[in-house]
Amino acid sequence: MKTFLQNAKRWLPGAIISLALVAVILNAVDLPSTWRAIRAANYTLLLAAAILSVIWLMVRGIVWRTLLKNRPSYRDTFITVGEGYLMNNFLPFRLGEIGRAFLLSRKTELSFTEILPTIVVERIFDLIISAAILITAVPYVAEAEGTEQIGYLIGGVVLIAIVALYIIARNQKWALNLFNKLTARIPKLQGLGSGLVESLLAGLSVFTEGWLFLRFLFWILINWAIAIFQYTLIIAAFFPQATLIWGLFGLGAAAFGNAIPSLPGAIGTLEAAIGGALNLLSNDMSTALAVALVVRLYNYAFTGIVGVYGFTTEGETLSGIYQQLKDFRKGGS
Template sequence: MRINPKDLRRNDLRRNDLRRILPGILISLALLVFVFWSADLEALGDVLLRADYRYLLPAVLCFVGLLMARAMAWRTLLEEKATFRQAFFALTEGYFINNIFPFRLGDVARAFLLSRTTPLRFWQIVPTIVIERALDLLIVVCLFLATLPFVVGIEGAENKAILAGLIVGMALLTLVVIAHQKARVLAIYRRLHTRLPFLQRLDSQVEAFLQGITIFTQPLRFLKMLFWQQLAWALTILHYFLLLMVFVPGAKILWATFLLSMAGLGIAVPSAPGGLGVIETIIVFVFGLFAINKTQALAYALLLRAANLFTTAVPGLYGLMADGESIWNVYRQLRTQTTQPEESGR
């Protein structure tokens, strides 16, 4: 009996996938057990029944709005080489895939799916996602540093918030300098590359990053992208706040902003797809700082996850069907894409 090499490779890939995802799944399960164990499950139903769902529709509309703003920001990074419709559906497809598959494949999916519906090549799109994520990280850090002093009651919190803004401003200025000195930065990296072989693993990421920050040499385009991205973040904060008002009528927007920053930082923790367990634990912890009981926190976490999953699943699934794709077919192709980067062109 002859063994097909492709079957062997596929089996190896499955085993490797399982080894990589298993720790995250175990962490998620442990955190979910903790969250549900710490809440009063008998009171949970009562909390959900007594909630003020008038805020739910505005919260969902804010989420749709932030998706549209993010699509506009991404389209600006792509230099308008994709239509709004193409960018929006690729974005929502990627977010939906991130919610159901491991390894944050949704980010790769965005580039992969958009490359199939536009003249853009896969590796032309990747740098735009890299720079988008880098800017998102800067904003998350800024939100965290700006809100933390108010949360813990540090004297002179306003000055600390201004300092956080200055730190992010300096980071953006550094990116502008790097964008204008790409050749020099790349030369320095290559010299380090010869002395530190482990840097070889970062080659594709460094090249994508340097290509992505070209936008910093185009002030008008950068400001346009920044406007849409800031609008998306403002709508995200409002989305978190409105959902919080469903359960906590006296909630403050500071609470939602701090929670959002903590959730953004918590993504780095290994977990099941969509940060399952991690986000719920962060919500319970953060709300504990504001004297919100664990049962209300759990109710909020469940509603937040359900609302976000629904709002990304509807346009995401529609986009996949409109493109003639299926979830599992996309997953198989993405795993091939991520394990064979040399074949990642169109």
């Protein structure tokens, strides 16, 4: 009972947010209109977006393998990426991130502690890029003046963030000592965070290897560019007047919708983020929901195929890996 209550404190807030947003969405849309929008969509554009979804997933494998310095095979890396997204879609607490580090460590000679920092670095850059995309699109959506200056400001913030990470990477001992000094009066936080900080610092070593960092930056920017065009095509399949700005705004909103605490797979938060963003542009929440449902379908379908294939060939199941991850986390705590 005690364990259940402890777990409930972690998953209940996200569940409440998800269910509340689902209720709000259902109250705001006309489901028959959503269904009509799906039937009337431009399926040529949706097919092109589906192809881009597959390409995006393949490039994401290259992004992660670059951070891993190409030590695992591409096959192992790609399949583990799919398994990670599959776990995130169906398991709580975003276990897919820990899960793919755990699974890849069993397929290769790399240790869990070597792999996890690369995922942290990948997520940091995803956050920086998604923030830049969203904030860049907002002035155009709001038809505000001064968008050029805002673009420069965003570029400056992103550049400062990258420079700060580079400085930390070059001065890891100083950064760790600073963390220990700041948390000296909070032993529990220091105990919980020191291992994570050390792992993050190890992952930041990519900044000190110029050619490796440039290759990683190239591939992750290509990955996000593919996502922008994919979202633009999906949106244009339902809103013919859509432009690239719509794709930027929708993708940026979706990225932050995924980051909000929720049920597995960002149930409710993804639909609310994409639907809300497109409703601002079109004033048509029912059709906006159709776009969000297609995005969810693609997320589940393509990563699911790769993930299920990986689990099947490795003799794993979602429930089995969930139990293994719980046991692993207990053993590491």
